[in-house]
Amino acid sequence: EAGVAQSPRYKIIEKRQSVAFWCNPISGHATLYWYQQILGQGPKLLIQFQNNGVVDDSQLPKDRFSAERLKGVDSTLKIQPAKLEDSAVYLCASVPTRSSYNEQFFGPGTRLTVL
Amino acid sequence: LAKTTQPISMDSYEGQEVNITCSHNNIATNDYITWYQQFPSQGPRFIIQGYKTKVTNEVASLFIPADRKSSTLSLPRVSLSDTAVYYCLVGGSGGKLIFGQGTELSVKP
DSSP, X not given: OOOOEEEOXXXXXXXXOXXXXXXXXXXXXXXXXXXXXXXXXXXXXXXXXXXXXEEEOTTSOTTTEEEEOTTSSOEEEEESSOOGGGOEEEEEEEEOTTOSSOOOEEOOOXXXXXX | OOOOBOOSEEEEXXXXXXXXXXEOTTOOTTEEEEEEEEOTTXXXXXXXXXXXXXXXXXXXXXXXXXXXXXXXXXXXXXXXXXXXXXXEEEEETTOOOOOOOOEEEEEEX
């Protein structure tokens, strides 16, 4: 079974530029999460999708971050404009439709460096 | 959502059993206790989940006392490849996960 795919793996941009990250969850997983992980900290949830609908985006900085999952499969997270403090690893995770476990399947992440 | 407290770091040697304890004093009745492992440059990976007493799988054991205010992840006979950050989380089944800082385990030869 293929895992969660993310691209790019690394991205370096200058502040005030825009950037987009892509995630393709495991086939059949209806729930998709985006996390931000700053060096030395645990992952912080940014947004949760159930199919193509947003379930929780309470911690998403909506003035600069946006995310979509138009067809309920793959998802894109965008930052516009980027700030220095956005330097982090952006993780995508997905969950099987009927899981009784808190088992989220994470992708390898995209490491963003904002200069 | 319940907050968890765990040691920032731990050291061990190959072949030893490692026990990482997590405190979650305000765990709710319907909360499960879940542990994740994260290697550098990788996303977290699910290790084990439990509600009460003891749960064991091929990787680890999870001990939960009757009051459920703490839990202990036990890794038998660790190897160098077990060097990672371990996260303890509490939450409802299928619900939102809130990661703390985790415990950085260093296994030495």
